[in-house]
Amino acid sequence: MPQISRGFHGRRSEASSDRLPPGQHLVDDFPVLSAGPTPHTPLAEWTFTIEGGAEPASWTWEEFQALPSEEITTDIHCVTKWSKLDTAWRGVSLDTLLALVEHDADYLLAFCDGGYTTNLPLEHVTDGKAWIAYDYDGEPLEPEHGGPARMLVPHLYFWKSAKWIRGFRLQDEDEPGFWESNGYHILGDPWLEQRYWGD
Amino acid sequence: MAEERRLDGNAIGGVMIELFGVEMTTVPGSCGNCGAHEQMAETDVYLDAPGIVVRCRHCQNVLIRIVRGNGRTWLDLSGLSSLELPL
Numbered sequence A: 001m002p003q004i005s006r007g008f009h010g011r012r013s014e015a016s017s018d019r020l021p022p023g024q025h026l027v028d029d030f031p032v033l034s035a036g037p038t039p040h041t042p043l044a045e046w047t048f049t050i051e052g053g054a055e056p057a058s059w060t061w062e063e064f065q066a067l068p069s070e071e072i073t074t075d076i077h078c079v080t081k082w083s084k085l086d087t088a089w090r091g092v093s094l095d096t097l098l099a100l101v102e103h104d105a106d107y108l109l110a111f112c113d114g115g116y117t118t119n120l121p122l123e124h125v126t127d128g129k130a131w132i133a134y135d136y137d138g139e140p141l142e143p144e145h146g147g148p149a150r151m152l153v154p155h156l157y158f159w160k161s162a163k164w165i166r167g168f169r170l171q172d173e174d175e176p177g178f179w180e181s182n183g184y185h186i187l188g189d190p191w192l193e194q195r196y197w198g199d
Numbered sequence B: 001m002a003e004e005r006r007l008d009g010n011a012i013g014g015v016m017i018e019l020f021g022v023e024m025t026t027v028p029g030s031c032g033n034c035g036a037h038e039q040m041a042e043t044d045v046y047l048d049a050p051g052i053v054v055r056c057r058h059c060q061n062v063l064i065r066i067v068r069g070n071g072r073t074w075l076d077l078s079g080l081s082s083l084e085l086p087l
Protein backbone atom coordinates (compact mmCIF):
# COMPACT_ATOMS: atom_id res chain seq x y z
CA MET A 1 0.00 0.00 0.00
CA PRO A 2 2.51 2.64 -1.12
CA GLN A 3 -0.15 5.35 -1.27
CA ILE A 4 -1.12 4.88 2.33
CA SER A 5 2.53 4.85 3.27
CA ARG A 6 3.17 8.14 1.42
CA GLY A 7 0.16 9.71 3.01
CA PHE A 8 1.32 8.65 6.42
CA HIS A 9 4.78 10.13 5.98
CA GLY A 10 3.33 13.34 4.61
CA ARG A 11 1.03 13.78 7.58
CA ARG A 12 3.78 12.94 9.96
CA SER A 13 6.33 15.45 8.73
CA GLU A 14 3.66 18.14 8.63
CA ALA A 15 2.58 17.29 12.14
CA SER A 16 6.09 16.92 13.51
CA SER A 17 7.07 20.54 12.93
CA ASP A 18 4.54 21.81 15.47
CA ARG A 19 5.11 18.84 17.76
CA LEU A 20 8.84 19.52 18.15
CA PRO A 21 9.80 21.87 21.03
CA PRO A 22 12.55 24.47 20.39
CA GLY A 23 16.09 23.08 20.06
CA GLN A 24 14.93 19.45 19.66
CA HIS A 25 15.44 16.99 16.77
CA LEU A 26 13.48 13.82 15.94
CA VAL A 27 14.81 10.30 16.44
CA ASP A 28 13.31 6.97 15.41
CA ASP A 29 15.27 4.81 17.86
CA PHE A 30 14.94 5.01 21.63
CA PRO A 31 18.26 6.24 23.12
CA VAL A 32 19.18 4.89 26.56
CA LEU A 33 20.54 7.34 29.14
CA SER A 34 21.91 6.01 32.41
CA ALA A 35 23.43 7.66 35.46
CA GLY A 36 24.39 4.30 36.96
CA PRO A 37 24.12 0.53 36.69
CA THR A 38 20.77 -0.92 35.60
CA PRO A 39 18.94 -2.42 38.61
CA HIS A 40 17.24 -5.79 38.19
CA THR A 41 14.72 -5.94 41.03
CA PRO A 42 12.72 -9.22 40.95
CA LEU A 43 8.98 -8.61 40.62
CA ALA A 44 8.40 -10.67 43.80
CA GLU A 45 10.41 -8.04 45.72
CA TRP A 46 9.03 -4.99 43.90
CA THR A 47 6.65 -2.66 45.72
CA PHE A 48 5.28 0.79 44.94
CA THR A 49 4.96 3.10 47.94
CA ILE A 50 3.42 6.52 48.47
CA GLU A 51 4.77 8.23 51.59
CA GLY A 52 3.68 11.48 53.18
CA GLY A 53 -0.10 10.91 53.12
CA ALA A 54 -2.36 10.46 56.13
CA GLU A 55 -1.33 6.79 56.00
CA PRO A 56 1.44 5.17 53.94
CA ALA A 57 0.16 3.27 50.89
CA SER A 58 1.99 0.38 49.29
CA TRP A 59 1.28 -2.12 46.51
CA THR A 60 2.98 -5.34 45.53
CA TRP A 61 3.60 -5.95 41.80
CA GLU A 62 0.43 -8.09 41.60
CA GLU A 63 -1.65 -5.50 43.44
CA PHE A 64 -0.27 -2.74 41.22
CA GLN A 65 -1.15 -4.70 38.07
CA ALA A 66 -4.73 -5.02 39.38
CA LEU A 67 -5.16 -1.21 39.50
CA PRO A 68 -7.03 0.34 36.55
CA SER A 69 -4.53 1.09 33.78
CA GLU A 70 -4.60 3.26 30.67
CA GLU A 71 -3.01 3.17 27.24
CA ILE A 72 -1.05 6.31 26.46
CA THR A 73 0.32 7.38 23.07
CA THR A 74 2.48 10.45 23.43
CA ASP A 75 5.56 12.37 22.27
CA ILE A 76 8.60 12.43 24.55
CA HIS A 77 11.39 15.04 24.75
CA CYS A 78 14.83 14.44 26.26
CA VAL A 79 16.89 17.39 27.53
CA THR A 80 19.83 16.00 25.48
CA LYS A 81 17.78 17.31 22.52
CA TRP A 82 16.14 14.23 21.01
CA SER A 83 12.37 13.87 20.72
CA LYS A 84 10.41 10.76 19.80
CA LEU A 85 6.84 10.90 18.48
CA ASP A 86 3.89 8.59 19.19
CA THR A 87 5.46 6.39 21.84
CA ALA A 88 2.96 3.82 23.19
CA TRP A 89 2.72 2.94 26.89
CA ARG A 90 0.45 1.28 29.41
CA GLY A 91 0.40 2.36 33.03
CA VAL A 92 -1.52 3.57 36.05
CA SER A 93 -2.49 7.23 36.13
CA LEU A 94 -1.25 9.29 39.08
CA ASP A 95 -4.87 10.48 39.35
CA THR A 96 -5.81 6.88 40.19
CA LEU A 97 -3.02 6.53 42.76
CA LEU A 98 -3.50 9.91 44.43
CA ALA A 99 -7.26 9.31 44.78
CA LEU A 100 -6.38 6.41 47.10
CA VAL A 101 -4.27 8.57 49.44
CA GLU A 102 -5.52 11.28 51.78
CA HIS A 103 -3.13 14.24 51.65
CA ASP A 104 -2.82 18.01 51.25
CA ALA A 105 0.63 18.12 49.61
CA ASP A 106 1.63 20.32 46.67
CA TYR A 107 4.73 18.41 45.47
CA LEU A 108 6.19 14.95 45.20
CA LEU A 109 9.72 13.57 45.22
CA ALA A 110 9.96 10.31 43.24
CA PHE A 111 12.44 7.67 44.44
CA CYS A 112 13.90 4.79 42.47
CA ASP A 113 16.05 1.68 42.61
CA GLY A 114 19.64 2.87 42.18
CA GLY A 115 19.04 6.02 44.23
CA TYR A 116 17.72 8.41 41.54
CA THR A 117 15.21 11.07 42.59
CA THR A 118 13.21 13.74 40.77
CA ASN A 119 10.76 16.38 42.00
CA LEU A 120 7.41 17.37 40.51
CA PRO A 121 4.59 19.78 41.44
CA LEU A 122 1.33 17.84 41.84
CA GLU A 123 -0.41 20.20 39.40
CA HIS A 124 1.96 18.81 36.74
CA VAL A 125 1.16 15.15 37.44
CA THR A 126 -2.63 15.29 37.89
CA ASP A 127 -5.54 15.66 35.42
CA GLY A 128 -4.19 13.04 33.02
CA LYS A 129 -0.59 14.30 32.84
CA ALA A 130 1.42 11.48 34.45
CA TRP A 131 1.50 7.70 34.82
CA ILE A 132 3.51 4.87 36.34
CA ALA A 133 4.18 2.96 33.11
CA TYR A 134 5.06 -0.74 32.95
CA ASP A 135 4.45 -1.62 29.26
CA TYR A 136 6.12 -0.07 26.23
CA ASP A 137 4.97 -0.86 22.68
CA GLY A 138 2.80 -3.71 23.97
CA GLU A 139 5.62 -5.45 25.85
CA PRO A 140 6.79 -5.34 29.46
CA LEU A 141 9.09 -2.34 29.87
CA GLU A 142 12.73 -3.46 29.50
CA PRO A 143 15.17 -2.77 32.36
CA GLU A 144 17.35 -0.47 30.25
CA HIS A 145 14.29 1.72 29.57
CA GLY A 146 13.30 1.77 33.24
CA GLY A 147 11.44 -1.51 33.75
CA PRO A 148 9.75 -2.98 35.58
CA ALA A 149 8.12 0.45 35.96
CA ARG A 150 9.00 4.09 35.31
CA MET A 151 7.36 7.45 35.73
CA LEU A 152 5.88 8.91 32.54
CA VAL A 153 5.41 12.71 32.51
CA PRO A 154 5.61 13.37 28.78
CA HIS A 155 4.92 17.13 28.85
CA LEU A 156 8.18 17.73 30.77
CA TYR A 157 11.77 16.84 29.80
CA PHE A 158 12.23 13.10 30.07
CA TRP A 159 14.64 13.17 33.06
CA LYS A 160 11.42 13.75 35.09
CA SER A 161 10.12 10.37 33.84
CA ALA A 162 12.23 8.52 36.40
CA LYS A 163 13.35 5.01 35.49
CA TRP A 164 13.05 2.12 38.00
CA ILE A 165 10.57 4.08 40.12
CA ARG A 166 9.59 2.52 43.47
CA GLY A 167 7.37 5.27 44.83
CA PHE A 168 7.17 8.90 45.80
CA ARG A 169 6.96 11.06 48.89
CA LEU A 170 4.24 13.72 49.08
CA GLN A 171 5.67 17.02 50.30
CA ASP A 172 4.71 20.61 51.08
CA GLU A 173 7.86 21.97 49.39
CA ASP A 174 9.53 21.45 46.02
CA GLU A 175 12.73 19.59 46.98
CA PRO A 176 15.21 19.41 44.07
CA GLY A 177 16.01 15.86 42.91
CA PHE A 178 19.17 14.27 41.47
CA TRP A 179 19.63 16.56 38.45
CA GLU A 180 17.57 19.51 39.69
CA SER A 181 20.02 19.98 42.59
CA ASN A 182 23.04 20.33 40.25
CA GLY A 183 22.23 22.57 37.31
CA TYR A 184 19.06 21.25 35.70
CA HIS A 185 15.85 23.26 35.82
CA ILE A 186 13.48 22.76 38.75
CA LEU A 187 10.47 22.16 36.39
CA GLY A 188 11.82 21.37 32.90
CA ASP A 189 9.13 22.46 30.42
CA PRO A 190 10.50 21.65 26.91
CA TRP A 191 8.22 24.18 25.22
CA LEU A 192 9.81 26.94 27.36
CA GLU A 193 13.28 25.34 26.93
CA GLN A 194 13.75 25.13 30.69
CA ARG A 195 16.95 23.07 30.56
CA TYR A 196 19.26 24.65 33.17
CA TRP A 197 19.09 26.82 36.27
CA GLY A 198 18.10 30.32 35.18
CA ASP A 199 16.47 29.25 31.88
CA MET B 1 23.45 -2.89 28.83
CA ALA B 2 24.78 -1.28 32.00
CA GLU B 3 28.26 -2.80 31.69
CA GLU B 4 28.70 -1.34 28.20
CA ARG B 5 27.71 2.12 29.43
CA ARG B 6 30.11 2.04 32.36
CA LEU B 7 33.50 3.63 31.69
CA ASP B 8 36.39 4.35 34.05
CA GLY B 9 37.79 7.65 35.30
CA ASN B 10 40.14 8.00 32.32
CA ALA B 11 37.05 8.88 30.25
CA ILE B 12 36.77 12.27 31.96
CA GLY B 13 40.49 13.09 32.20
CA GLY B 14 40.10 15.96 29.73
CA VAL B 15 37.07 17.47 31.46
CA MET B 16 38.83 17.25 34.84
CA ILE B 17 41.92 19.06 33.51
CA GLU B 18 39.62 21.85 32.26
CA LEU B 19 37.93 22.13 35.66
CA PHE B 20 40.89 21.62 38.04
CA GLY B 21 43.85 22.66 35.89
CA VAL B 22 45.82 19.51 36.76
CA GLU B 23 45.93 15.89 35.65
CA MET B 24 43.27 14.27 37.85
CA THR B 25 43.22 10.60 36.84
CA THR B 26 46.09 9.79 39.22
CA VAL B 27 44.69 11.93 42.05
CA PRO B 28 43.49 9.84 45.01
CA GLY B 29 40.05 10.51 46.45
CA SER B 30 38.07 9.05 49.34
CA CYS B 31 34.45 7.89 49.07
CA GLY B 32 32.22 9.73 51.51
CA ASN B 33 30.07 6.65 51.91
CA CYS B 34 32.35 3.60 52.26
CA GLY B 35 35.73 5.29 52.75
CA ALA B 36 37.40 3.54 49.80
CA HIS B 37 40.55 5.39 48.71
CA GLU B 38 41.23 5.15 44.96
CA GLN B 39 42.80 7.13 42.16
CA MET B 40 40.18 8.95 40.07
CA ALA B 41 40.99 6.61 37.16
CA GLU B 42 39.64 3.74 39.30
CA THR B 43 36.07 5.02 39.40
CA ASP B 44 32.96 4.09 37.40
CA VAL B 45 31.89 6.83 35.00
CA TYR B 46 28.55 7.23 33.17
CA LEU B 47 28.70 9.76 30.36
CA ASP B 48 25.42 9.27 28.50
CA ALA B 49 23.15 10.65 31.22
CA PRO B 50 22.04 14.33 31.09
CA GLY B 51 25.30 14.97 32.94
CA ILE B 52 28.49 13.11 33.92
CA VAL B 53 28.16 10.80 36.92
CA VAL B 54 31.22 9.39 38.71
CA ARG B 55 30.57 6.53 41.13
CA CYS B 56 32.62 4.66 43.72
CA ARG B 57 33.66 1.31 42.28
CA HIS B 58 33.15 -0.35 45.69
CA CYS B 59 29.74 0.91 46.84
CA GLN B 60 28.26 2.75 43.78
CA ASN B 61 27.97 5.96 45.81
CA VAL B 62 27.84 9.05 43.54
CA LEU B 63 31.18 10.80 44.06
CA ILE B 64 30.96 13.57 41.45
CA ARG B 65 28.24 15.06 39.24
CA ILE B 66 29.11 17.41 36.40
CA VAL B 67 26.51 19.29 34.35
CA ARG B 68 27.62 21.61 31.56
CA GLY B 69 25.33 23.92 29.62
CA ASN B 70 24.67 27.53 28.62
CA GLY B 71 28.32 28.42 29.17
CA ARG B 72 28.41 27.14 32.74
CA THR B 73 29.55 24.05 34.64
CA TRP B 74 27.85 22.75 37.76
CA LEU B 75 30.17 20.58 39.83
CA ASP B 76 29.00 18.52 42.81
CA LEU B 77 31.78 16.86 44.81
CA SER B 78 29.64 16.13 47.88
CA GLY B 79 30.06 12.35 47.57
CA LEU B 80 33.82 12.64 48.14
CA SER B 81 35.24 13.08 51.63
CA SER B 82 38.65 14.15 50.28
CA LEU B 83 40.74 14.76 47.17
CA GLU B 84 44.53 14.69 47.37
CA LEU B 85 45.67 17.30 44.80
CA PRO B 86 49.33 17.89 43.91
CA LEU B 87 50.86 21.19 45.09
Ligand SMILES: [Zn+2]
Pocket (backbone or CB within 6 Å): B031, B032, B033, B034, B035, B036, B056, B057, B058, B059, B060, B061
Ligand atom coordinates in the same frame (compact mmCIF):
# COMPACT_ATOMS: atom_id res chain seq x y z
ZN1 LIG C 1 32.24 3.88 48.26
